[in-house]
Amino acid sequence: MTPLVDTLYRRYWHLVAHRSEVAEPGAWLRLDWAFGDLVIYNDDGEIGAFDNICPHRGARFFVGDHGVGPMLCPYHGWRYGGGVLKPALAKGFDPEVLAAQSIGRYAVAWCGDFLFVGIAPEQALADQLGEAAGKLETVSRLITRRRDFHALPFECDWRVAVENALETYHVNLIHGSTLASLGMVEKTLIVDGANLTWEGEVTDKRTLRGLSALGRYFDAAEAYQGYWTIHVFPFAMISSTFGYSYAMQTYFPAREGRRTHFCTRLLDGRVRPGAERAVEAFLDSSAEMNRRIFDEDREICERVSPAYDLDKPVRAFAKSEERLRLLHERLRHLTPLS
Ligand code: FES
Ligand SMILES: [Fe+2]
Numbered sequence: 001m002t003p004l005v006d007t008l009y010r011r012y013w014h015l016v017a018h019r020s021e022v023a024e025p026g027a028w029l030r031l032d033w034a035f036g037d038l039v040i041y042n043d044d045g046e047i048g049a050f051d052n053i054c055p056h057r058g059a060r061f062f063v064g065d066h067g068v069g070p071m072l073c074p075y076h077g078w079r080y081g082g083g084v085l086k087p088a089l090a091k092g093f094d095p096e097v098l099a100a101q102s103i104g105r106y107a108v109a110w111c112g113d114f115l116f117v118g119i120a121p122e123q124a125l126a127d128q129l130g131e132a133a134g135k136l137e138t139v140s141r142l143i144t145r146r147r148d149f150h151a152l153p154f155e156c157d158w159r160v161a162v163e164n165a166l167e168t169y170h171v172n173l174i175h176g177s178t179l180a181s182l183g184m185v186e187k188t189l190i191v192d193g194a195n196l197t198w199e200g201e202v203t204d205k206r207t208l209r210g211l212s213a214l215g216r217y218f219d220a221a222e223a224y225q226g227y228w229t230i231h232v233f234p235f236a237m238i239s240s241t242f243g244y245s246y247a248m249q250t251y252f253p254a255r256e257g258r259r260t261h262f263c264t265r266l267l268d269g270r271v272r273p274g275a276e277r278a279v280e281a282f283l284d285s286s287a288e289m290n291r292r293i294f295d296e297d298r299e300i301c302e303r304v305s306p307a308y309d310l311d312k313p314v315r316a317f318a319k320s321e322e323r324l325r326l327l328h329e330r331l332r333h334l335t336p337l338s
Contacts, residue, residue: 001256004331008334009034009035010337011120014236015235015236015238015250018143025042028062029065032151038050041071043082046083056075056087087101109125112139112140114140129192131193135197136238139230142269143246145268149265150263153260153261154302157253157304160301163324165297178296183204184201185201186200193233195230197230198229199226200227201227202226215242217279218270223269231323236250237251249264266287266290
């Protein structure tokens, strides 16, 4: 891991989940990051973040993306529940050695219904998020459930993937039949410390008519009437069109090489009572569209040459790439932990 990546991982809180994803006891989700697995688990109502390694002989408690079930190691039956590690046939062990065993845990903090995980964060979460905290909290309350979870590696430096998500310059060429149909035009760019909020207008008349007509099915009056995205520095993004659904992305750098553990989730906004069936097909097609958009992004990101120097001091950024310039500057001036 480069010193920069290590510093970003350790110094910052990382957005990893929405409360609705782990609402019921036993609900879990698993993400890949530079330290192996990160598991979010609802232990009888207490939501924690774990390293997914059984302390006995290292088997993983959970495999797959998400599910509901006990935190039970399939190898020899050790279990974790109610905040306690319960070895199977405990009498066969030296009690002192057993007492020293524990599962690796990370700190957790909430912004509204968004869950953040920290390794050794320098600041309280609210301080890290600054003004963006209020926005994120409001958004988090407008989300009701997860519709889709799509994890896939991008074979590229994490900065290539995040930079791709931070500009609209590529949209017409790369997303000609998907995102380009919105006819997005930048309206506002808000810099909240390291977090960047971008708001755009949907200018394509046909798309706009279609989206406006759906308004009667959603309880999204508080949502921004257009397309917006927030880069939750350093490794997460969240975006929405009209607040009908929300796409949440994590871009965790891999430990070695030029690989990014990417995951996108499509989360539903608030649907008016009785309109659930009317919007089902729309939300399913939004999830499918979301996957397509990120497959398109993955393909072009993997085409960026590993020999291209992301650190070169003078890089050409268009006006529509202002967020890249800001990110580039921030990363250039960040002092890595020694
Ligand atoms: S490795 Fe988990 S119980 Fe043995
Ligand atoms: Fe894109």
